[in-house]
Amino acid sequence: MRLSRRKLVIGGVLGGGALIVGYWFAHERDRLGGRTLFPARQGEVGLNGWVKLAGDGRVVVAVPRAEMGQGVHTALAQLVAEEMDARWSDVRVETPPESSVYRNVEILLDGLPFSPEQTGMVVDGARWAVGKVMGVLGVAATGGSTSVRDAWHPMRLAGASARELLLRAAARKSGLPQSELKTADGEVRGRGGLIVARFGELVDALGDLAPLADVPLKRPANFTIIGTPASRLDLDDKVTGRAVFGIDVRPPGLLFAAVRNCPTFGGNLKQATPPAGGLPPGIRKIVPLPTAVAVVADNWWRAQKFLEAGLDIAWDEGPNAALSSDSLWRAYETLAATGDRKESRVSGDAALLTRPGRRIEAVYRAPYLAHATMEPMNCTARLDDAGLTLWMPSQSSSLMRYVAAREADLPQDKVTVHTTFLGGGFGRRAEVDLVKQAVAVAKAMRGTPVQVLWSREEDMAHDFYRPMALARLSAVLPPDGAAAAQDAIAWDAVLVGQSAGSQYTSRLLGIAEPGDPDPNSIENLPYGLGFHRLSTIVPRGPVPVGFWRSVGHSHTAFFDECFVDEIAHALGKDPLTLRRDLLRDKPRHRKVLDAAARGANWGTALPAGSGRGVALRVSFGSIVAQVAEVVVESGAIRVKRVVCAIDCGPVVNPDIVRAQMEGGIVYGLTAALHGEITISKGRVEQHQFDDYPVLRIDGMPAIETMIVHSDDAPLGGVGEPGTPPIAPAVANAVFAATGQRLRSLPLKLA
Amino acid sequence: MPTYSFFVNGSARTVQTRTDDQPLLYVLRNQLGLTGAKFGCGLGQCGACTVLVDGEAVRSCMMPVAAANGRGVTTIEGLGSPDQPHPVQAAFITEQAAQCGYCASGVVMATVALLARKPKATRAEVQAALAGNLCRCGTHQRILRAALRATGTSP
Numbered sequence: 001m002r003l004s005r006r007k008l009v010i011g012g013v014l015g016g017g018a019l020i021v022g023y024w025f026a027h028e029r030d031r032l033g034g035r036t037l038f039p040a041r042q043g044e045v046g047l048n049g050w051v052k053l054a055g056d057g058r059v060v061v062a063v064p065r066a067e068m069g070q071g072v073h074t075a076l077a078q079l080v081a082e083e084m085d086a087r088w089s090d091v092r093v094e095t096p097p098e099s100s101v102y103r104n105v106e107i108l109l110d111g112l113p114f115s116p117e118q119t120g121m122v123v124d125g126a127r128w129a130v131g132k133v134m135g136v137l138g139v140a141a142t143g144g145s146t147s148v149r150d151a152w153h154p155m156r157l158a159g160a161s162a163r164e165l166l167l168r169a170a171a172r173k174s175g176l177p178q179s180e181l182k183t184a185d186g187e188v189r190g191r192g193g194l195i196v197a198r199f200g201e202l203v204d205a206l207g208d209l210a211p212l213a214d215v216p217l218k219r220p221a222n223f224t225i226i227g228t229p230a231s232r233l234d235l236d237d238k239v240t241g242r243a244v245f246g247i248d249v250r251p252p253g254l255l256f257a258a259v260r261n262c263p264t265f266g267g268n269l270k271q272a273t274p275p276a277g278g279l280p281p282g283i284r285k286i287v288p289l290p291t292a293v294a295v296v297a298d299n300w301w302r303a304q305k306f307l308e309a310g311l312d313i314a315w316d317e318g319p320n321a322a323l324s325s326d327s328l329w330r331a332y333e334t335l336a337a338t339g340d341r342k343e344s345r346v347s348g349d350a351a352l353l354t355r356p357g358r359r360i361e362a363v364y365r366a367p368y369l370a371h372a373t374m375e376p377m378n379c380t381a382r383l384d385d386a387g388l389t390l391w392m393p394s395q396s397s398s399l400m401r402y403v404a405a406r407e408a409d410l411p412q413d414k415v416t417v418h419t420t421f422l423g424g425g426f427g428r429r430a431e432v433d434l435v436k437q438a439v440a441v442a443k444a445m446r447g448t449p450v451q452v453l454w455s456r457e458e459d460m461a462h463d464f465y466r467p468m469a470l471a472r473l474s475a476v477l478p479p480d481g482a483a484a485a486q487d488a489i490a491w492d493a494v495l496v497g498q499s500a501g502s503q504y505t506s507r508l509l510g511i512a513e514p515g516d517p518d519p520n521s522i523e524n525l526p527y528g529l530g531f532h533r534l535s536t537i538v539p540r541g542p543v544p545v546g547f548w549r550s551v552g553h554s555h556t557a558f559f560d561e562c563f564v565d566e567i568a569h570a571l572g573k574d575p576l577t578l579r580r581d582l583l584r585d586k587p588r589h590r591k592v593l594d595a596a597a598r599g600a601n602w603g604t605a606l607p608a609g610s611g612r613g614v615a616l617r618v619s620f621g622s623i624v625a626q627v628a629e630v631v632v633e634s635g636a637i638r639v640k641r642v643v644c645a646i647d648c649g650p651v652v653n654p655d656i657v658r659a660q661m662e663g664g665i666v667y668g669l670t671a672a673l674h675g676e677i678t679i680s681k682g683r684v685e686q687h688q689f690d691d692y693p694v695l696r697i698d699g700m701p702a703i704e705t706m707i708v709h710s711d712d713a714p715l716g717g718v719g720e721p722g723t724p725p726i727a728p729a730v731a732n733a734v735f736a737a738t739g740q741r742l743r744s745l746p747l748k749l750a
Numbered sequence: 751m752p753t754y755s756f757f758v759n760g761s762a763r764t765v766q767t768r769t770d771d772q773p774l775l776y777v778l779r780n781q782l783g784l785t786g787a788k789f790g791c792g793l794g795q796c797g798a799c800t801v802l803v804d805g806e807a808v809r810s811c812m813m814p815v816a817a818a819n820g821r822g823v824t825t826i827e828g829l830g831s832p833d834q835p836h837p838v839q840a841a842f843i844t845e846q847a848a849q850c851g852y853c854a855s856g857v858v859m860a861t862v863a864l865l866a867r868k869p870k871a872t873r874a875e876v877q878a879a880l881a882g883n884l885c886r887c888g889t890h891q892r893i894l895r896a897a898l899r900a901t902g903t904s905p
Contacts, residue, residue, distance in 0.1 A: 069849030069887040231846065238851030239842040239858055240835060241786025241826030248785040282768050301776045302768070304792075374790055374798060374852040374886050423788070423852030424886050456791040655846060659889070663849055666888025689795040689884060698877040700890040 031154040032161055032213045033101040038062045038094075045203050047165050048211040049101045050158035051080055052094075057186060057200030059086040063093040064102035065151075066142040066395050067234055068425035069663070070719045071656035074232045076151050078652055082225040083159030083218060084166075086199065087186030093233055095419055098398060104141045104150045141396040143430055143547065145620035145717020148652055152715055160215045165206065170197050173205040220650065220711055229655035234421070246378045246393035246420045251449040254380070255284060256300035257441050259454055260307045261292040261462045264682035265542040267318035269293055272311055280310060287444045294441050300453055320542040321682040325468075328679070329365070331539070332470040332496045336363070341494060341535035344522040348531035352490035353476055360570050361474040362563060365744040366555035368677035369466035369548055370692060375423020376459045379438035382449035387414035388442065389449075393422040395430040403432045403508075407439040426667070427500075427547030431464050432508065460692055461684040464504075464546025465677055469497030469521075471559040475567050478530075485581045489567060490531040495521065495556065498545045499538045513540050521552025525560060526589050526618050527582035543679065549667055553619040553724035558672075558745060561615035561728030565735065575732060576602055576614050588647055588710055589616065593625045595645035595706050600627035609633060610640075613732025615725035622648040622716030623708075626665070628701075628729035632737045635749055639669060639701040639730055647708040648716035654707055657718050661705040664722020670695045672727035676746050754819045758782060759828025767815055774818050775799045775810040778825060786826035786855045790884070797883030800856035800863075801825050807863035826855040829862065838862050838900045845896040849887035857883045861897045870901050 033049015040046050044054045052060040061077040073093045081091050096102055163183050170188040171178040174196050181196060182189050188196045197205075220226075237243040262268060272286055272293040279286075282302045287294040293313055297303035307313075380391040381404070388408050394400045397417040405412045422429055438452045454462070471493055478488035499518050506513040517536040525532065548554055568578035576597050583589045593616050597603075600612060609632050616625040629641040644661045651657055674693045678685045686692040731742050740750055751766040758778070765781050778784045778801070787810055790798030794809035801810045802824040803817075830836035835843060838861050848854040857880060864871055864879040871879070876897040885893065 067850075069851065071849070231843075232848075234851065235843055235846060235848055236832035236835070238848045238854045239839045240830060240832055241784075241855045242832070243851050244785070245788070245852060247789060248779075250783065250785070299768075299772070299776055299780060300789075301773060372886060374788075374796065374850065374884065376789065422850060424850045426886070453789070456793070456796075659846065659849060659892070662891055663888035666890060667886065670886075688793060689791055690793075694884055694886060695888075695890070696881045696884065697890045697894060698881040700877075700894070703891055 031101050032158060032211060033099065035211060037099060037101060038096050045206055047162040047206075048158050049096070049099070050155055051084065051162045053199055053203055055200050055203045057087075057090050057198055058092055059084065059090050059199065060092045060094055062096035062102065064096050065104070065147045066393070066419055066422055066425065066429070068142070068395070068422035068429070070660060071232055071653065072142065072147045073234055074230060075148055075652045075656055076155055077233060078225050078230055079151055079155040080159035080162070082223055083156045084163045085183035085185065088225060088230050090186055090199075091233065098401070103398075104146060141399065141430070142425070143395050143427065145719040145721065149621065149715045149717060156217050157213065157215070160217050161211045161213060164215045165209055165211055166199060166202050168209055169202045169205040173197060173202065226652050227650075227654070230653055232656070243421050245375050245423045246380065246391065247375060247451065247453060249380050249391040249418070249420060249451070251380070251382060251391070253448055255296050255298060255445065255448055255450045256303055257287070257294045257296045257450050257452045258300055258303035258307050259292050259294045259437060259452060259458060260313060261458055262315050262318070263461065264315070264317040264321050265323065265544065266320045267291065267682070268316045270314040270316045272313050275310055280306065285444060286311065287441050289437060289440055292437065294437065294452065296441065296445055296450055300451070304455055317682065323542065323682045324680050325367075325678045328468065328541070329470070335496045335537045335539060336470055336472045336494050339496070339537045341537050343533060344517060344536045345524060345532060345534040347524075348490075348529060350531055352488070352531040353492060355476060355479070355490070357479045358477045358570060359474060360477065360566060361472070362566060362743055364471045364473065364559040364562065366469045366558060367675070367745060368468045368543065368679070369671055369675045370460055370463040370677050370686070371424070371426045371428035371548060372460065372692060372694065373424030373426060373428055376454050376456055377428075377434050378451060378453040379434040380449060380451040381438040381442035383408060383439070383442040384447050387416065388439065389416045389418070390435065390438065391418045391420060392435065393420050393429060394435070395422070395425050395427075399430070399432065400435045403435050404439050407436055408443065426549040427551070428463065431546055456689070457687040460687050464500070464544045466548030466554055467498040467500060467545040469495065469555045471495050471556070473559060473563045475563070477567065477570055485571065485573070485578060486528045486584050488530045491525070491529050492531075492533045493559070494535045494537065495559075496537045496539065497521070497555070498541055498543070500545050500547050500551060502538060503545050504547070515540065518552040520619065521556050523618070526586055526616070527564070527579070528584060529582070549664070550619060550720040550723040553617060553720070554668070554671070555745070557615065557617040557619070557724030558727040558731065561617065561725065562731050562743065565613070565728070565732045566741065579614070579616060588713065589618070589623055592616065592623045592645045592647045592708050595708050596625035596627045596643050599645065599704060599706055600629065600641070600643040602627060609737055611733045611736030611738070613729045613734070613736055615728035615732060617721070617724040619721045619724055620717035620719075621714060622646055622718060622721040624661070624721045624725050626725040626729045628726065628733045630730060630733040630737055632734065632749065637673060637730070637734055637747060637749065638699070639673070642701050642703045642726065642729070643706070644703060644722065645706045645708055646718070646721065647710050647713065648718050648721070649713040650711055650715055651707055651709070657707055658705040660718040661722040662703050664720065665703055665726045666695055666700070668723040668726035669701075669730070672730050672745060672747055674746055752816070754815055756818050756820060757822040758784070759824060765815070770816040771814045773811050774801070774813045774815050774823070777815050778810060778823070784825045784827050788852055788855060790853070795882070795884075796853070797856040797860060798853050800859040800883065802859055802863055805863065805866055807860045826858060829858070836862065838865065841896040841900040845892045845899060847889050847892035847896040849889050853883060853885045857885070857893055861900065864897070865900055870903070871897070873898060
């Protein structure tokens with residue numbers, strides 16, 4: 001297959017790591033898999049590693065990605081069904097076993113947690129670590145809006161190969177020449193459209209035919225399933241209560257464990273003292289862990305009650321017990337002013353910085369944020385003589401297996417991981433804290449399966465937070481004002497914030513933090529600037545940070561897109577017009593911006609107290625523009641309407657794209673209007689949905705999503721790109737409505 | 751141990767618990783194998799555990815099992831199946847109104863309770879009735895459309 005330029009860049013950068021690169025690409029050519037890879041049940045037969053056929057016509061597609069609501073089971077199955085000419089109502093999905101055939105190559109190249117541009121890591125001698133993480137994380141990982149981008153070729157090829165196999169079987173069975181046979185809608189048809197065989201009737205005719213990999217793929221013009229709003233395969237089970245999430249698994253003999261983590265970051269368990277009279281009925285065991293204590297009981301609620309009221313717990317609060325949000329903000333301000341920085345991006349004419357012209361400057365802030373998935377953190381584990389079995393809602397089964405094997409001191413082939421539906425992921429479920437606790441508890445309860453489940457309070461106070469960040473932005477504007485904005489503005493930014501990728505690496509591998517910023521927090525702006533510099537400072541701090549839907553873009557889009565608005569106003573230009581001017585050479589971007597603006601009736605009058613704001617962000621390979629319409633009444637911001645336009649290249653399922661835009665916007669609106677994790681005395685101050693409120697259905701704006709088609713463009717992701725533009729769009733709308741420029745999240749009116 | 755009897759999805763069930771303050775949610779999920787109702791917050795703030803008790807939507811994470819004694823409990827499992835969905839479930843499927851689906855059971859049950867009380871509920875009434883059912887995936891707009899569809903009004 002064709003190697004894209006980006007993949008070659010990886011090969012180049014890793015250079016000396018040719019072994020790693022060679023390993024991945026060798027497998028990339030071999031991602032079809034044989035007919036026995038995807039285990040067939042009674043009545044089923046494998047067609048290749050990605051698809052099975054049953055006698056009753058069911059087509060079972062292997063989907064090795066975690067379904068956390070983003071519709072990946074449906075979208076990936078569409079790729080196979082399209083090329084195979086399967087009937088959509090016959091299609092089912094199953095999670096296949098671990099195999100390198102199913103690994104997510106794209107996530108290594110474009111997603112978590114490293115970028116080929118992080119050459120500092122190579123210099124640091126930590127390259128082995130990169131390879132190690134790649135080897136572990138890459139096998140079956142879901143994140144970084146990569147799933148469709150990764151599967152686009154191999155899963156279509158699998159469908160085409162399956163179709164070709166069925167044609168050969170039909171020719172063999174019917175005695176007709178294969179050249180006379182066609183497939184459509186789950187059937188093989190002969191001349192005049194006569195049905196030769198339904199797919200299911202060919203199960204016995206397949207014999208030992210081997211799948212071919214060099215089969216042609218359809219031209220997009222001939223697609224009948226890709227590009228259509230095929231109904232979600234997981235929905236019926238989800239609205240009838242049949243879908244099994246992590247907390248729903250019930251292996252025989254299951255016990256439950258509740259956990260209390262040390263409230264301070266970096267603290268440890270000193271002692272957990274049971275009541276003098278012994279353990280109350282139903283409480284089976286107290287399991288001390290290094291930074292937590294678990295209580296095993298026959299009932300989770302009882303374990304939790306005992307943790308809250310029955311157990312005397314002493315903590316060693318550790319070195320960070322005085323940490324507070326205020327002290328962190330002060331430290332970040334000092335760093336932004338005088339700290340050592342790295343020029344992460346620099347381009348254009350530096351002389352523009354000192355040219356005479358109006359200079360504007362602003363400081364923006366974004367707080368720590370929790371993921372607050374609806375399903376609290378959990379992992380179920382059983383350790384016995386046969387090995388270790390895990391049931392877990394995780395974003396990387398192979399990573400969990402790797403960590404579990406390490407914690408249990410077992411070879412990886414003794415560890416089985418069952419991935420359930422995820423009650424939300426958003427990046428939280430790429431973390432390995434739960435698997436470590438579950439294995440520790442399983443070791444203490446050998447032979448008995450135990451479901452470790454955190455309370456909502458533990459989930460809120462022991463997350464891996466979206467990093468808090470501070471940006472100091474300045475711009476020198478052209479002296480002749482608005483007339484010639486393109487290539488005439490000098491933009492100079494300093495970004496201070498912890499790095500999720502850097503800390504994740506450190507956590508996972510036990511090495512010092514590499515200290516590089518998250519790659520997607522330092523991506524270039526799409527605008528034609530005369531000079532652009534982005535300097536970064538990555539403080540190493542004790543607050544755990546992680547990947548939060550859209551990662552770096554979740555705060556940098558707020559900083560950049562609000563500041564573009566400030567520049568527009570300083571130049572006396574309409575914010576939409578300035579963006580269009582600065583995108584003169586970017587027709588795709590302009591088209592997306594124009595679609596959102598048109599849909600939102602940009603430029604038409606609104607009542608007093610209302611305003612529109614626009615923002616545009618390119619992230620995860622997709623271009624998204626949003627226009628928010630807000631009403632400010634009785635001192636409160638109400639978002640009334642959001643118009644969203646996206647160009648994500650070829651579209652697999654437009655309804656899922658819309659759902660992801662809606663979901664990304666709601667997730668971002670919660671952050672824009674409510675979300676704030678604060679720290680005092682070394683611990684998180686929020687505990688529940690009353691002090692970490694989320695956007696409710698009665699505060700929901702009307703959202704309209706328009707898909708801007710550009711089929712020749714490369715595939716973009718859709719899980720994350722809906723989130724970044726909404727906070728700046730709302731902040732810019734608040735400015736339009738009130739004249740108040742709000743530079744901190746969550747947005748609070750003066 | 752205290753013993754309680756009630757109807758669950760139309761069947762008479764008798765359960766024993768160690769204490770009478772045990773919330774109904776754990777009886778349903780652990781003793782009766784009905785895992786459709788979910789644990790989300792334990793404080794009645796998120797609605798994931800919503801079931802019907804004598805037709806009223808209740809937060810089963812807060813209701814002691816003793817309070818359900820002698821009453822009729824309906825969980826999502828008792829509503830409909832993929833082959834024969836309840837009209838509210840059918841409306842959610844038509845509107846594709848779930849993503850991760852963790853909140854879906856509670857949202858569907860709260861909608862059923864609302865429509866039993868107000869078959870022609872308005873948009874504002876749906877929003878008020880479902881404001882306590884949190885969803886982090888952001889299916890709000892589709893949930894609203896599905897509930898309105900189930901009232902027979904065009905969404």
